[in-house]
Amino acid sequence: MSQTIVEPTANEPTSTLAKAYDPGLVEAGMYDRWDDAGYFQPRERPDRDPFVVVMPPPNVTGELHIGHALFVTVEDIMIRWHRMLGDPTLWIPGADHAGIAGQWVVEKLLVQEGLTRHDVGREKFVARVWEYMDQYRGRIREQTMILGASCDWSRFVFTMDPGPSRAVRRVFKRLYDNGLIYRGERLISWCPRCQTALSDLEVVHSDDAGFLWTIAYPIEGSDEQITVATTRPETMLGDTGVAVHPDDGRYRHLIGSMVRLPILDRLIPIVADSAVDPAFGSGAVKVTPAHDPNDFEIGKRASLPSLNVMKTDGTMNANAGPFEGLPIAEARIAVVERLRHDGMLRDTRPHAHSVGRCQRCNTVVEPLISTQWFVSMEELARPAIAAAKEGSLTFVPEHFKSVYLNWMENIHDWTISRQLWWGHRIPVWYCQNCEATVVTEEETLSACPECGGPVEQDPDVLDTWFSSGLWPFSTLGWPDDTADLRRYYPSSVMETGYDILFFWVARMVFFGLEVMGELPFHTVYLHGTVRDMDGGRMSKTKGNVIDPTIVTADYGADALRFALVTQSSPGNDLRLDIQKVEDARNFANKFWNATRFALRPIAELDIALDAEGPVRPSSDLALADRWIMSRLDATIENATRLMQAHQYGEAGKEIREFVWSELADWYIEAAKVRLRGSPAEKQVVAQTLAYTLERSLRLLHPFMPFVTEALWQEMPHAGDSVMIASWPVAGVRDEAAEAEFGTLIETIRAIRNARTEAGVEPGRWVAAEVFAGPLASSFEGSRRELGALARIADDSLAIVDRAPEGGKGALTAVAGNVVVMLPLAGIVDLDAERERLGKELVAAQAERDRAVAQLGNEGFMARAPERVVDVQRRRLSSSEEQIALIERRLAELNA
RNA sequence: GGGCGCAUAGCUCAGUUGGCUAGAGCGCACGGUUCACAUCCGUGAGGUCACAGGUUCAAGUCCUGUUGCGCCCACCA
Numbered sequence: 001m002s003q004t005i006v007e008p009t010a011n012e013p014t015s016t017l018a019k020a021y022d023p024g025l026v027e028a029g030m031y032d033r034w035d036d037a038g039y040f041q042p043r044e045r046p047d048r049d050p051f052v053v054v055m056p057p058p059n060v061t062g063e064l065h066i067g068h069a070l071f072v073t074v075e076d077i078m079i080r081w082h083r084m085l086g087d088p089t090l091w092i093p094g095a096d097h098a099g100i101a102g103q104w105v106v107e108k109l110l111v112q113e114g115l116t117r118h119d120v121g122r123e124k125f126v127a128r129v130w131e132y133m134d135q136y137r138g139r140i141r142e143q144t145m146i147l148g149a150s151c152d153w154s155r156f157v158f159t160m161d162p163g164p165s166r167a168v169r170r171v172f173k174r175l176y177d178n179g180l181i182y183r184g185e186r187l188i189s190w191c192p193r194c195q196t197a198l199s200d201l202e203v204v205h206s207d208d209a210g211f212l213w214t215i216a217y218p219i220e221g222s223d224e225q226i227t228v229a230t231t232r233p234e235t236m237l238g239d240t241g242v243a244v245h246p247d248d249g250r251y252r253h254l255i256g257s258m259v260r261l262p263i264l265d266r267l268i269p270i271v272a273d274s275a276v277d278p279a280f281g282s283g284a285v286k287v288t289p290a291h292d293p294n295d296f297e298i299g300k301r302a303s304l305p306s307l308n309v310m311k312t313d314g315t316m317n318a319n320a321g322p323f324e325g326l327p328i329a330e331a332r333i334a335v336v337e338r339l340r341h342d343g344m345l346r347d348t349r350p351h352a353h354s355v356g357r358c359q360r361c362n363t364v365v366e367p368l369i370s371t372q373w374f375v376s377m378e379e380l381a382r383p384a385i386a387a388a389k390e391g392s393l394t395f396v397p398e399h400f401k402s403v404y405l406n407w408m409e410n411i412h413d414w415t416i417s418r419q420l421w422w423g424h425r426i427p428v429w430y431c432q433n434c435e436a437t438v439v440t441e442e443e444t445l446s447a448c449p450e451c452g453g454p455v456e457q458d459p460d461v462l463d464t465w466f467s468s469g470l471w472p473f474s475t476l477g478w479p480d481d482t483a484d485l486r487r488y489y490p491s492s493v494m495e496t497g498y499d500i501l502f503f504w505v506a507r508m509v510f511f512g513l514e515v516m517g518e519l520p521f522h523t524v525y526l527h528g529t530v531r532d533m534d535g536g537r538m539s540k541t542k543g544n545v546i547d548p549t550i551v552t553a554d555y556g557a558d559a560l561r562f563a564l565v566t567q568s569s570p571g572n573d574l575r576l577d578i579q580k581v582e583d584a585r586n587f588a589n590k591f592w593n594a595t596r597f598a599l600r601p602i603a604e605l606d607i608a609l610d611a612e613g614p615v616r617p618s619s620d621l622a623l624a625d626r627w628i629m630s631r632l633d634a635t636i637e638n639a640t641r642l643m644q645a646h647q648y649g650e651a652g653k654e655i656r657e658f659v660w661s662e663l664a665d666w667y668i669e670a671a672k673v674r675l676r677g678s679p680a681e682k683q684v685v686a687q688t689l690a691y692t693l694e695r696s697l698r699l700l701h702p703f704m705p706f707v708t709e710a711l712w713q714e715m716p717h718a719g720d721s722v723m724i725a726s727w728p729v730a731g732v733r734d735e736a737a738e739a740e741f742g743t744l745i746e747t748i749r750a751i752r753n754a755r756t757e758a759g760v761e762p763g764r765w766v767a768a769e770v771f772a773g774p775l776a777s778s779f780e781g782s783r784r785e786l787g788a789l790a791r792i793a794d795d796s797l798a799i800v801d802r803a804p805e806g807g808k809g810a811l812t813a814v815a816g817n818v819v820v821m822l823p824l825a826g827i828v829d830l831d832a833e834r835e836r837l838g839k840e841l842v843a844a845q846a847e848r849d850r851a852v853a854q855l856g857n858e859g860f861m862a863r864a865p866e867r868v869v870d871v872q873r874r875r876l877s878s879s880e881e882q883i884a885l886i887e888r889r890l891a892e893l894n895a
Numbered sequence: 896g897g898g899c900g901c902a903u904a905g906c907u908c909a910g911u912u913g914g915c916u917a918g919a920g921c922g923c924a925c926g927g928u929u930c931a932c933a934u935c936c937g938u939g940a941g942g943u944c945a946c947a948g949g950u951u952c953a954a955g956u957c958c959u960g961u962u963g964c965g966c967c968c969a970c971c972a
Contacts, residue, residue, distance in 0.1 A: 020934070187970090205969085212972085229972060243972095277971075285972050293970035354971085367970085399899060406898050407968065502968090533907090535965095566920090567908075571900085573966090577907065579921060586934040597931035641911080650909070653919070668931075749938090756938045762927055788929090847916070859952030868914050868953090875915065 017599065017714060021592035023556025023585065027706040031145050034709075039723050040152045042088040042488075050090060051082035052491040054472050054521075055151060056504070057094035057159060060133045061105045064143040065538065066576060067497070067530045069548035070568065072147045073561040074527055075495045077648050079150055080702035082492075084727040090488055091151040092475050093144065095137050097129075097160045099464025100194055100202075100360045103422040106132050122421045129422045133158075146549050148557050148705045150723070155484070157475045159467045160424070167474035168467050169427040169441045171515055176428075176439045180379060180514075181416070183428075185371045187289075187296040188415050189356060192314025192328075193363035196419040197372050199463055200412055201503055203356040203365050212351035213336060214281065216344045217242060217259040220267055226251070226259060227346050229281035231353045232291075233339070234331040236261070237320045238309035239268055241287040243298050246272035248283055262344040263335070264321050271302040290369045306369055312419075314366065328366065373417035373426060373460070380510040381411045387519055393509065396525045396646045397571040400498060404524075407502050416463045423461030431455050469507035472520035491521045498526040498571060525646055528573035530564070535575055551581060558704035559585035565703060566652045587656055588707045591700070594664045595711045598689040601675055605683055607690045607716040614690040614716050616731065620680055623782050625688045627741035628667040630734040631658060632692050637730045639699055652703045659696050666745060667692070670785040677784075690716050695728045740778045743816055744786065747772075747779075750813035751790040751820055757836055758811050758827060767796030769804035769821045773881075776801065779818075792822075803885055805892060812889045814840060817881045819889070834893055837886055844882045851876035 018025070034040065042050060053075050058068055075091060083089040106129045107117055117125045137158065144151070157164060175181040189198045213233050216225040226242060242259055244251040251270070258267045268287075275298060276285050289299030289306040299306060309320045316323045316331045322338075323331045339345040356365045385408045387393040388401055395401045417426060429438040429445045433453025438445060448455050467474070472494075476485040490512070494505060505524055512520030531537060532544045539545065551560045562584035568574040608615040617625065635658040642651035671685045694715050701708040701722050712722035719725050751768070760766065768790070772779040779786065780799050787794045806812060809825035811833065854860050854872045861869065 017931095020932080200969095231972070275970095280972065287972095292972080294972070295970090297970075354969090397900095403899055403967070410897090410968075498967090569909080572908095575907065577921080580907080582934080583920065586932095589932065589934045593932035593935090595931080600931085645911070647911080650911090653909075657919080664931085665936085669936095672929090672931095753938060756926070759926095762937070763929080791929090843916085850916090854952085857952055861952080863952050864914075871915050 017592065017596045017711075019596075021585075021589040021707065023558060023588065023707070024553070026710045027146075027148075027552075027557055030706050030709060031148065034150065034721065034723060035153070037721065039083075039721060040091075040150050041154065042090045042152070043083075043724070044088050045086070048087050050488055050492075051079070051085075051087040052090045052488045053079055053092070053493055053495060054475055054491050055091060055093045055149075056496045056500075057096040057157075057468070057471065058140055059098035059101055060095045060136045060140065060158075061098050061101045062136060064140055064548060066546040066548050066551070066564075067538070068143075069147055069551075069560060070527055070530055070564045070574075071495060071497070072144060072149045073564050074525070074568075074648060076147070076149050076151075076561075076705070077565060077702040078493060078495065080705060080723065081643055081727065083150070083723065084698065084701070084725060086726065090155075091149070092155050092157065093141075093149070093151040093153060094157040094471070094475060095133075095140060095159070096468060097133065097158070097423065097464065099418060099423045099461070100196065100420060101464075102129055102133065103420050104194070104360050106422075117421065125421055133160075143549055146552055146557055148561065150705070155475070159464070159471075163477060163480075164467055164470065164474040165424055165443075166441065167470050167478055168424045168462065169443070170479045171470055171511065172427050172462070172466075173439045173441050174515070175375065180376050181373060182376060183371065183373050185369060186374065186413075186415075187291075187293050187367050187369050188372055189365045190312065190368050190370065191358040191361065191363055191365050192312065193361045194358060194420070195312055197370060197415050197417060198358060198365060199415045199465075202359045204359050205354045205356050207352050208355040210351055210353050210355070212281075212347075212349050212353075213339075213345065214347035215262065215286070215339055216346050217261065217286075219254060219270075220258040220260050222257070224254070226254065226270065226284050227282040228284050228286040229347075230286055231351060232332065233335045234316070234320075234323070234328060235288040235291045235309070236286055236335065237264060237316070237323065237331075238288045238290050238307045239266075239286045240289060240299065240304040240307050241268050241302060242270045243273040243276050243285045243287050243302070244270060244283060245276045245278045246274055248276075248278045250278075251284060262342060263338055269302075269304075271298070271304065273298045273301060291367055293367055296367075296369070308369060310366060310368060312368075314363075328364075372415050373428075373458075373462075375414040375416055377411045377413050377510075380514055381408050383513045384408055384506065384510040387509065387513065392522065393519055394523050396523060400501065400524070400526055400571065403498075404501060404506060408506060414463075416466055417458075417460040418463055419459075420461050423464060424467055426458040426460050426462060428458040429455040430458065465503050465507055468504050469511040470515070472508055472512055473516055478516075489516065489520070490518055493523045493525050494521040495525040495527065497529065499529060501526065523646075526571050528568060528571060531573050531575050533575055533577060535573075546576065551578070555581045555585040556588065556706070558588050558707045561705075562587065562652060562656075562703050566649045566656070568649055570646060584704075587660065588704060590660055590664060591696075592707065592711065594659070594668060595693055595697075595714065597668060598686075598693055599714060601682060601686040602690050602716060605686045607687060609716055609718055611718055612726070613694050613718045614687065616691050617684050617687040620684045621688075622674065622681075622684070623737055623741050623744070623778055624667060624670045624674075624785060625684060626734045626737035628663060628688065628692055629731070630738050631662050632695055632728075633730040633733050634658075634738075636695070636699065636728045637733075640727070640730070648703075652700075655696070655699050655703070659700070663692060663696065666741075669789055670782075673784045673788040697722055698725050698728050701725075740775055741782075743772075743775055743818060744779065744782055746815035747813070747818045747820060748786065748790045750815040750818075751792070751822065754811045754813040754820075754822065754836070755791075758824070758829065758832065760811075760824065760827060763791070765791055765793040766822050766824060768792045769798045769800050769806075769823075770818065771800050771803045771820075772818045775818065803888065806889070808893060808895075812837060812886075814882060814885055814889075816878060817885070819885045830893060834890065837890055837893070841883065841886045841890065844879050844886060848876060848879035848883060851879060 079091045189203045210231050212229050214227050214229045216227050218225050254270050255272045257270050287295045287298050289296045290308040311317045316326050318324050431448035431453050434451040436450040445455050508520045559581050563580040638654050639651040674685050697708045697712045709722050787797050804821040806821035811822040813820040851872050
């Protein structure tokens with residue numbers, strides 16, 4: 001496979017490439033060849049820092065969707081780029097057990113069998129989930145491979161594997177021992193469907209249309225009543241007080257009095273609390289400490305008892321009296337009816353209010369008091385805030401730093417226990433004999449270390465994000481002191497969606513700092529959400545979810561990758577347009593055919609190679625050769641700069657633009673005529689083609705790994721795979737060549753435009769006189785290219801040394817200071833020609849006027865940098881020359 | 896209530912520290928079988944850079960305000 005010299009193959013077919021690019025054929029088998037060659041594992045070299053990315057582990061709750069394809073693409077681009085830069089590069093793949101979401105999908109399967117998890121029992125249920133996960137992990141892995149992800153499968157990790165599980169227990173114990181994890185009775189969010197506590201982040205709020213009911217509470221021992229307003233009247237059954245603002249004159253005399261709670265007839269006190277807003281409603285608030293976070297706080301301050309009126313399944317309990325057993329929604333209606341009947345309902349009005357729903361199952365969550373495990377956040381957040389503020393943790397795009405800080409600085413304690421069966425079991429054991437609570441890193445505990453009595457493990461599991469938060473080090477073998485951990489922690493860039501900035505990124509940061517004493521990564525790159533063409537979110541219920549492998553089957557992984565990355569920019573959502581995928585496929589085809597074209601002369605000749613690949617040609621260079629190599633250098637410069645700035649999409653576009661609009665449209669078109677020239681000329685063209693195409697393939701490789709590998713193998717090259725070739729280094733730009741060939745391009749365009757506007761048949765060969773002023777020798781050297789591209793007959797192309805006179809039977813093309821006269825007697829429409837040139841004259845005059853104005857501006861002349869002033873000077877002289885040329889020509893036409 | 900962002904061509908979007916004539920793809924109009932490519936080639940039309948001020952020699956770019964849209968956070972009965 002390794003190849004240092006290309007043998008001439010004159011007698012063989014000129015190319016082994018098929019006429020049309022077929023992504024299916026190109027991509028088949030290639031991934032396995034890379035894998036077999038070991039390219040996905042880091043190539044160690046002690047002199048360089050490794051580049052490490054930990055893949056966000058997809059939830060094993062189904063297949064990958066198009067959003068996964070975006071992150072796989074962006075991360076693979078980073079990884080392949082760094083691999084080409086020569087960094088030891090590691091990308092660790094994984095999968096997440098997905099806690100509630102994982103349990104939920106299997107519960108839904110059971111429902112189809114007419115079963116609940118309680119019918120099968122904990123052990124068998126967990127086994128079912130494992131079975132499900134094993135099945136989909138394979139599919140996810142397969143999909144990731146189809147996308148070309150160059151990750152190290154030998155290091156694949158699942159959150160429930162023994163290693164990460166031990167990491168979870170170790171961290172739990174450590175935080176517990178340090179007082180950062182505690183168990184307590186708090187008001188938490190409860191999902192009645194999932195039957196578990198949720199963290200704040202797992203509750204999704206939306207404004208729903210509801211009602212605000214006003215209820216009268218009679219004052220005991222008085223004829224007075226006090227009215228309170230509520231959006232959840234059923235909670236009045238759990239009221240243990242009424243609160244008013246201490247300075248509210250209307251109620252000051254009532255503070256300390258008792259009211260008689262309607263329906264239940266309980267006596268509850270009126271208390272003062274400054275959190276009450278006297279301006280809202282009646283200025284008096286019913287207090288339900290067991291079912292409202294605000295009331296919970298008021299209740300604590302006023303020493304009111306908490307009275308729970310709901311069961312964990314979302315029905316009312318015995319404290320609800322006559323409403324016991326009713327589901328919450330029905331109890332609400334019944335309570336309102338009863339109040340109306342009793343004459344205690346004072347008002348009912350529509351009222352939009354915020355309703356929290358379970359992120360996973362969309363059930364309305366209920367705040368209720370419950371004993372749960374929490375992570376105390378204040379101390380953990382402090383260094384995580386400092387890291388972002390001092391800049392050791394940076395965000396792409398930058399504004400997410402504010403978002404991150406805003407959250408971190410207002411953080412609440414984290415509810416980590418879940419009343420689920422699927423997940424990491426809380427490593428806490430309760431002695432049945434001596435009341436001891438034992439936290440252990442061991443997976444099981446057989447007896448109480450205090451008294452030897454029997455122990456029972458806490459039945460709950462941990463929030464799935466607890467294990468995710470340890471991912472940057474648990475994937476590397478921690479808590480063992482492994483070689484991987486020492487070499488690859490911390491990772492380099494955390495690339496993930498902004499939608500899990502708090503869920504995941506923030507938690508990795510504070511866990512990394514606390515457990516490892518070091519940030520888990522220095523850069524957070526956040527991508528947006530992939531949306532449909534109308535900007536809608538993709539969801540299973542909407543039915544607009546796209547399986548990436550359907551797209552890759554039609555257009556290829558290269559096309560999907562390229563479309564995703566060039567359509568997106570950091571932090572912004574993108575609308576997936578299948579036309580963009582098609583365009584990317586077309587681009588691959590363009591590159592394919594450009595290579596196919598180049599391979600013919602390349603195969604006939606000896607291409608000089610060195611350790612880097614085709615040698616950069618340096619002698620017998622024509623203007624076009626110098627130009628394309630300078631443009632390649634510009635592209636390398638720009639692409640490299642953009643990659644460094646994480647502007648991968650822009651880098652991809654830059655490369656596409658070069659390959660299509662410069663290399664294919666101009667260099668190759670110009671090369672066609674030169675390949676019919678002398679052997680020496682053919683040689684330099686072939687060498688230039690080999691050089692520029694081979695370097696371009698390397699530039700494009702991180703974006704379109706498959707097709708670039710396929711083409712690179714066909715091209716003269718050094719090394720075994722473009723995957724492990726080096727990222728190109730830019731040479732010195734040839735400014736003169738860029739300017740001169742640029743003018744040649746503009747001239748050809750002007751000629752084509754003049755021909756088209758005048759209705760000259762596209763295939764017609766014409767004669768031309770070209771006045772190129774100081775560029776005469778450049779134009780002379782490129783006369784055949786000029787002729788071929790502008791369809792000027794070679795023997796009737798004259799490069800002249802002063803502005804030509806065409807009389808009335810000629811078309812004029814003006815580009816900069818170049819003027820071309822095309823004698824076309826009988827075709828030229830004098831009026832149309834005058835009009836066309838008239839427009840050009842106006843444009844040139846406007847150009848001149850702007851330059852004159854700038855150069856006449858004292859402030860500009862005094863303050864603008866010399867470079868900018870120079871540009872205006874050139875602009876002035878150039879536009880003046882152009883005006884003179886056009887005016888002269890117009891005079892001729894008008895004569 | 897707090898925070899963040901967006902507004903550039905018919906559509907989807909680029910536009911790095913302010914500096915040549917504001918760009919791309921798609922779409923649109925017209926025209927093309929030249930031996931790499933119709934998954935293509937050529938030519939063209941199309942923009943008060945949301946609005947109003949300000950800073951500056953110079954503003955799509957920086958500042959302030961306005962309008963419209965979006966997202967996130969939050970214990971607004």
